[in-house]
Amino acid sequence: MANGVWHTQYDIEINLTRPDLGADGYPGLLEEIMTSVSERNPQLLECLAHRAGKPCASETGGKSPWMFIRRARVGGRYPLVAAHLPITHKPTPAESDQHKATKERIVQAAVQFGLSADAEVGLPSRRGVTDVMVTGPAGVRIGWEIQYSPLSPSSVHRRSVIAMEHDITPLWVAKDDRAALIDRAPWARVDDMSWKMIAAGSEMIIRGGYRHLQVWRCLSSSALHCPDTEGAGHCGAIHAEWFLPALCDPPKPSVRIEDLILTSATGDSVPVFVPSRGGGRVGRHMWVPRADCGTWRELTGQWDPLPKAQEPEADGEITFSEQEVDWTCRAGEEGWFKSDVRPVRDLGQPTGGFTLARMPAQRQRRSTWITAVERTAAAAALGCPPWEVGPCLQCSQLMRRYGRNAAMACNACRTEACP
DSSP: OBSEEEETTTTEEEETTSTTTTOTTOTTHHHHHTSOGGGSOTTSEEOHHHHTTSOOHHHHTTSOSBEEEEEOOBTTBOOEEEEEOOOSSOOOSSOOHHHHHHHHHHHHHHHHTTOEEEEEEEOTTSSOEEEEEEEOTTSOEEEEEEOOSOOOHHHHHHHHHHHHHTTOEEEEEESOTTOTTTTTSSEEEOOOOOHHHHHTTOOOBOOBSBOEEEEEEOOTTOSSOOSSSSTTOOOOSEEEEEEOGGGSSSOOOOOBHHHHHHHHHHTSEEEEEEEOTTOTTOEEEEEEEHHHHHHHHHHHOOOOOSSOOOOOOOOOOOOOOOOOOOOSOOTTOSSTTOSOOOOOOOOOOOEEEEEEOOOOHHHHHHOOOOOHHHHHHHHHHHTSOOOOOOOOHHHHHHHHHHOGGGGHHHHHHOOTTOO
16 A cells, blocks of 8 residues: 555645645545546556656556555554555556457347347436346346446445336446455456457356355265354254355356346346345345245245345544655555555355254154244255145045144155145
8 A cells, every 4th residue: 555646637746644635725635536446537646656757566567557545444543545456457538448348248148148238328317327238028127337447335335226226236247356346236256358358259257246055954974064163063954055156066057147147137047135144234245046046035034125235334534644655666565555455355155154943852852843944944955845734635634633743744645635
């Protein structure tokens, strides 16, 4: 990180450690430099070393000398810091070739599938423009947002809410595993490849943002680890968690961007918000198969409309330490001046999590009845259809004679007369 930048439009030095930014006579300067890169000239803020003709470590490494401002958190303080744009080419006000190639590929794939697709679709309220609008046969509208440049969490939230207000499901595409949009809205991450590879049809696999539900009995024979037990222990309960395709047991096929274009529009893939195990508002957005979403809803009872937008994250009050500006480029250095200190958000680990409460031993001795949730979990863990409660004629007679416990005979007989 750096504590100062050069404003290329005003041709002034900006000191991020001072309340007035070291520049009098520029009202609204703080709001201007804090504006998202996607909504301003990416070359507005320049590395001081690059400006002075000194070595810029970021540019030397094949990246960009242009910068953005963010609010850092150091203990209980919130200083402003500058970091180099995490891109592999110098940005321009025009859209990148990568961005354009991805948009064109989404439109072409949608048309080949017989879907309606248009680029640069303005919203009726004139509050935004969707990169690509894909409409499915049932009228489902997916708003694809290709976001290869940094974007603040508040901008992701604002634009996602606007899309949902117009009955559009946002689908954000990133190439960086540190992108702020990850988990904050329905998203998908692809590899960072050249526009020529994208245009030529090179395989674009969804590396993050698409998951499958795994339900398993936690036994020593299970290939999946117990999420509630440290080490290699097994608790015997039934667990349900969301896994990347390659980490499923057995592994699922990889999802390509063309697969998601089709299935998101047809409703075979749906967005879901999965709260963290601790509950509350913290959680993750992801795309999942429709059948897995149905099983998850049956298990957890989460029937809220999807996707569910999270509240914008609160920002701490900016702290100014009144220091001198350091004109040395410290991109890539460890410690306080490390450039691009954003944490990796797409970790690829199993997420969400639901553990079916085990029935008390006393209840198991008294009755063999199980709840609908337990029935669904057992069926998902065994990979078979859920058993139905409705008894056949023979079982109904047994129920009248011996009581409701005889209804379990319905599950035991499995005759054609039994539903």
